Amino acid sequence: MMLNTTWMISSPSKTLGNAKYFLGLELARSNQGTYVTQRKYLLDIVHDCHLDDAKATATPLPAGIKFDASSGPCLTSPERYRRLVGRLLYLGFSHPDISFAVQQLSQFIQCPRQPHWDAALYLVRYLKGSSTLGLFFAANSSLPLTAYSDSDWASCLDTRRSVTGYCIFLGASLISWKTKKQATVSRSSAEAEYRSMGSTVCELLWIGYILADFGISLDSPIPFYCDNKAAIHITENPVFHERTKHLDIDCHLIRNQFKRASFSLNTFPVSTNLPTCSLSLCLHLLLLVLSPSWACSLMRQLEGGVTITDDTQLHASNRVQPRRLALHLSRFRFITFSVKTFSVHRVAISFYHLY
Structure with missing residues (x-):
């Protein structure tokens, strides 16, 4: 408010209130946050x-x-x-x-x-x-950073280069994501995942610097999730060997940050493949409306003990906002679909949106 007053004194202007439409972005504000x-x-x-x-x-x-x-x-x-x-x-x-x-x-x-x-x-x-879907930025005081990194391997049919994908959350809000073809060919899936981790670490460092400029300090290590155990072992193993000697710069960058306890490395058994491959309908919706950690928890609960029915209807409202989904276990109707990372399990889920 003080900034607005100072600006109006120095330059003829008027206040139009909160922006509702700016450069093609539609902004809807409420006490819970802002929907874009x-x-x-x-x-x-x-x-x-x-x-x-x-x-x-x-x-x-x-x-x-x-x-x-x-x-x-x-x-x-x-x-x-x-x-x-x-x-x-x-x-x-x-x-x-x-x-x-x-x-x-x-x-x-x-x-x-x-x-x-x-x-x-x-x-x-x-x-x-899905024209009404967008990003929801929650208005809460909790500001932990969480990062998820993933990669496919040699998916490009012309160059055999892999695709890097990551998403970074600030609290409950998705603030950064990227899907990009890697600059070089990876000789293994672990190498592709490790290059993706390097890109994610660079993005996290940049976001950390921005938060520091706003006076927000990140005291605890940032949770960093990766679904490739071999890539995690490369990070934790200080020895360079034949399979990683050509990854020298990425190795030093990532290891240096983890040695400084800037990040805490965790495995993530359910792959967050949304930014790195085209998914089936049900898995796409599952990752679209749930946070990665919630999706992982849900899959663990459904693993085993699930009764499969022949119902093929899926209820998902276009009004569903990211992370605003209510899941009621007692109200589940089941739909058969195959999950890529748990191909032996066939799961069926029904989605119910918050009123």
């Missing part, structure tokens, strides 16, 4: 693609889909593909769930082909059905 969406911007994309009456898809991309640079005919008008991907990149500011899909589509900007265009329209149809 890009609904109008999203619906403009849907309209420009002539998909207003199209049926919405349930996932950003079909499960397990792979792209390459040579399949299918080249587009006669690649400019419209480039424009659409650029708009989707901007939309990703409030839709971390499309991060992997947009990263995949961005690889073919130079020479897009028909399968890439079809996948882009598939993604737009998904956005049409």
Whole structure:
């Protein structure tokens, strides 16, 4: 308030109140926090693609889909593909769930082909059905940082490079995420995961510096989760050997931070694959509406002792906000689906949103 008064004295201006719309971002404030969406911007994309009456898809991309640079005919008008991907990149500011899909589509900007265009329209149809989803920033005083790192291995059919993915939470709010193809080819999944850990550590250090500028100190080690035990062993083992000697810089960076107790390394048995691969419907929704730690806890509770039924209906409201989902074990209806990291278990879950 003092800043506003000083500014109004030095320059003719007037106060318009809290911002509700800024650069395509729609802001909804309440006592619980701030909800950020890009609904109008999203619906403009849907309209420009002539998909207003199209049926919405349930996932950003079909499960397990792979792209390459040579399949299918080249587009006669690649400019419209480039424009659409650029708009989707901007939309990703409030839709971390499309991060992997947009990263995949961005690889073919130079020479897009028909399968890439079809996948882009598939993604737009998904956005049409999730236009009200966004980011919720809780207004609480708890500000612990938590980081989750993941990577696939050699997923690119053209270069065999891996994809790095991470997400970082400040309290209950997702504040940073990234999906990016790694710069070099990894010889093993552990190496790919370790490179992803290096990227996540750099992002955490930067966020820590920003919080320090705001006078927020992080006294306890930051919980850091990775689902690859081999990558964790590389971090904890001070010996360089043949398999890691070419990772010298990443090894020193990560080990130095863990020796300083900046982070506490933890295994995470349920893979947070949302930023690194295209998932099945149920697993996509599970990771979309739950925090990673809650999803892990839920999977552990469901492991074993689950009765499978033939019901194939899934109830999920578009009004569901991230981390605002109520799960009532006594009200579960079961839907059969296969979880990638627990392929021997077939689980069925019903989602109920908070009123």
